[in-house]
Amino acid sequence: MKLTRAVAGAAVLSLCVLLAVQPAAAAAAGGNVEGTVREEVQKAIKADPGVGPALIRLVFHDCWVNGCDGSVLLDTTPSNSSSGVEKAAANNIGLRGFELIDAIKAKLGDAVSCADIVVLAGRDAAAILSRGRITYALKTGRRDGVVSSAAAADATLPQSTFEVSQLKGNFAKKNFTTEELVVLSGAHAVGVSHLSSFKDRLNAATATPIDPSYAAALARDVEALKGQQNTTDPTERFNIRDMDAGFRNASGFDATGVNTTAVGVLDNSFYHATLQNMVLLKSDWVLRTDGEASGSLSDFRDDAAKWEAEFAAAMVKLSNLPAEGTRFEIRKSCRSTN
Ligand code: HEM
Ligand SMILES: *[C@@H]1O[C@H](CO)[C@@H](O)[C@H](O)[C@H]1NC(C)=O
Ligand SMILES: *[C@@H]1O[C@H](CO)[C@@H](O)[C@H](O)[C@H]1NC(C)=O
Ligand SMILES: *[C@@H]1O[C@H](CO)[C@@H](O)[C@H](O)[C@H]1NC(C)=O
Ligand SMILES: *[C@@H]1O[C@H](CO)[C@@H](O)[C@H](O)[C@H]1NC(C)=O
Ligand SMILES: *[C@@H]1O[C@H](CO)[C@@H](O)[C@H](O)[C@H]1NC(C)=O
Numbered sequence: 001m002k003l004t005r006a007v008a009g010a011a012v013l014s015l016c017v018l019l020a021v022q023p024a025a026a027a028a029a030g031g032n033v034e035g036t037v038r039e040e041v042q043k044a045i046k047a048d049p050g051v052g053p054a055l056i057r058l059v060f061h062d063c064w065v066n067g068c069d070g071s072v073l074l075d076t077t078p079s080n081s082s083s084g085v086e087k088a089a090a091n092n093i094g095l096r097g098f099e100l101i102d103a104i105k106a107k108l109g110d111a112v113s114c115a116d117i118v119v120l121a122g123r124d125a126a127a128i129l130s131r132g133r134i135t136y137a138l139k140t141g142r143r144d145g146v147v148s149s150a151a152a153a154d155a156t157l158p159q160s161t162f163e164v165s166q167l168k169g170n171f172a173k174k175n176f177t178t179e180e181l182v183v184l185s186g187a188h189a190v191g192v193s194h195l196s197s198f199k200d201r202l203n204a205a206t207a208t209p210i211d212p213s214y215a216a217a218l219a220r221d222v223e224a225l226k227g228q229q230n231t232t233d234p235t236e237r238f239n240i241r242d243m244d245a246g247f248r249n250a251s252g253f254d255a256t257g258v259n260t261t262a263v264g265v266l267d268n269s270f271y272h273a274t275l276q277n278m279v280l281l282k283s284d285w286v287l288r289t290d291g292e293a294s295g296s297l298s299d300f301r302d303d304a305a306k307w308e309a310e311f312a313a314a315m316v317k318l319s320n321l322p323a324e325g326t327r328f329e330i331r332k333s334c335r336s337t338n
Contacts, residue, residue, distance in 0.1 A: 033140065034120060036107050041124040044100045049264055052125040053191025054097035056266075059122035059318060060184070061092060062115070064174065065156045069145030069323035070114035072153075073101060073334040081149035089153035094194055094235065097121075098335075105334050114334035115142035119319035126315060129190055129266035136312040138319055143328035146337045160197045164286040164293060174321065176314070182287055182296040183310045184318070188279070189270040192235040195222055198280040208285050211277040214240065214251040218280075221247060240278045241269045251278060257301070268308075271301035 045052045062072040065086060072086045072095070086092060104117050119138055126134045158170045171181040200206040202219050218236070221243070225234035237243065240253050242263050248255065254276060258269045273279050274287060274297055287293040300307040329338050 033108060033112055033116075037104055037117065037120040038124045040100065040104045040107065041121050042128065044103075045125065045128055050192070051097055051100055052129045052264075052266075053187075054095070055100070055118075055122045055125035056129070056187050057095065057191065058097050058101075058118055059315065060187075061086075061095060061153070061157060062118045063318050063321040065153045066145060066147065066325060067321045067323040068115045068119055068142050068319060069325060069328070070118060070142075070331065070334060071145045071148040073098060073114050073118070074148040074337070075335040077146060077148050077337055081147075081151060083149060083151035083154075085148040086150055086153040087148075089150040089157070091154050091157040091159060092150075093197065094192070101334050110330055110332060112140070113142050113144045113330045115144050115323065116140045117334070123315065123319070126266060126311075129264065130308065131262075131265060133308045134266065134312050134315075136316050138316065143323065144331040144334075144337075145323055145325040146327050146329065147325055158283060160193075160281040160283045161200060162283050162286070164290040167283055167286065168290065168293075176317070178290065178292045179296050179310070180314045180317070182293050182300065183307065183314045185284055185287060186268060186270045186300060186307060186311060187266070188238045188281065188284055189241075189268070190238065190264060190266050192237055193280050194233050194235050195225075196233045198236075198282070200282055201280065201285070208282045209277055210285065211251065214253070214276075214278040217243075217247050217250040236280065238280055239269055240273050253278060268300050268304045271297050271307070275301055 041055065058072065062068055062070060065071060072092070074085050075087070077085065087095065101114065101117055101121065104121060105112075105114060108117070119142070120140070123136060123138055158167055162170070167181055168178050171178070201208060201210050202215060202222070207215070222234060222236060225236060226232060229235070240248060240251060241255070241258055241260055248260070255272075258272050259265070259267070270279070270284070274284055277285065279285055287297055332338055
């Protein structure tokens with residue numbers, strides 16, 4: 001099943017519509033710094049819609065490892081850990097958006113930390129991708145760390161093959177509840193995943209329950225993507241909503257309550273897909289296996305506004321995770337310490 005041009009076109013079109021209806025809440029927030037970040041994020045998403053999901057993920061991957069300190073942006077540190085910087089971590093596969101962070105930094109200069117830029121840009125991406133439904137205020141004043149370790153990132157970030165107990169434990173370590181785990185997993189309504197991150201779900205020997213018609217459609221699509229992307233590890237769209245109608249029909253996806261024309265939009269469609277066993281990652285599917293988590297899954301499926309409000313609150317909590325280092329600075333370049 002090929003992703004048609006029409007679908008790709010629809011994605012771009014719907015994002016242009018999103019950009020045109022920027023919410024007053026977002027537009028009113030903050031001074032020059034916030035305005036500059038928002039403008040750059042808008043421009044970048046218009047040029048490449050994939051940047052939006054990338055920015056939301058960057059917040060998680062920066063703040064989860066040593067707190068929000070811009071450590072995920074570093075290419076080099078004064079004492080490179082032998083495992084490499086965070087970017088080199090296996091769990092950071094596919095991380096992107098760094099050029100945009102550099103471009104924003106170039107506009108803002110020394111006055112603003114890279115750590116602040118990451119959380120502000122992620123906030124703006126969430127507002128744009130949700131068509132203004134997810135907005136939140138953030139304090140600034142974060143400082144940049146000088147340590148970045150791939151081993152630390154691999155030890156700290158959750159993996160797509162985790163069981164639900166491991167996911168809950170991973171979030172509890174950061175004082176995040178099971179409900180917040182379920183809320184934030186809804187970010188997988190947007191963006192892409194490498195095949196290597198979900199291939200376990202397509203292998204009968206290792207698969208966690210997955211809808212068989214969906215799995216068959218996915219396997220066919222992945223084969224086509226290998227050719228299109230000329231790689232054995234292509235990236236696939238997370239959300240069945242964003243697949244073409246042929247794919248959705250073949251999967252037997254019940255789109256009741258899902259806006260299937262809202263391609264690329266950050267909404268509660270993740271919960272509709274998860275509860276139909278039509279998600280890519282095992283770590284998404286296993287939320288169904290926990291009593292508490294599965295209750296939240298259906299709550300958020302049935303109440304989009306509740307999910308949006310809780311997602312915003314959880315992003316604020318994430319963006320405020322305190323930096324854990326002992327030496328800080330405002331970096332001149334986000335890619336290296338001063
Ligand atoms: C709960 C545990 C989580 C696991 C195990 C997980 C795992 C993953 C994996 C494996 C990918 C695909 C990487 C690749 O193969 O290219 C991914 C992508 C992504 N994740 Fe998560 N994730 C989790 C939580 C989160 C959270 C809390 C957020 C943000 C609030 C988030 C936002 C995203 C986004 C937006 C993408 C797509 C990025 C892009 O298109 O560039 N994830 N995640
Ligand atoms: C750290 O690693 C990067 C990338 O491999 C390299 O360019 C840089 O020179 C290294 N820095 C030190 C201090 O070893
Ligand atoms: C832990 O999370 C709860 C709920 O979000 C919050 O009220 C509390 O202040 C947090 N505690 C710490 C130590 O961060
Ligand atoms: C596909 O990838 C291979 C290996 O990376 C490369 O040698 C080849 O030139 C690529 N083919 C096309 C059409 O890009
Ligand atoms: C998908 O199914 C619907 C309803 O059965 C049908 O109207 C539509 O033509 C189908 N689309 C494709 C591309 O198969
Ligand atoms: C569904 O999404 C489309 C495209 O983004 C949008 O124009 C439309 O208003 C949405 N419909 C509803 C009911 O939200």
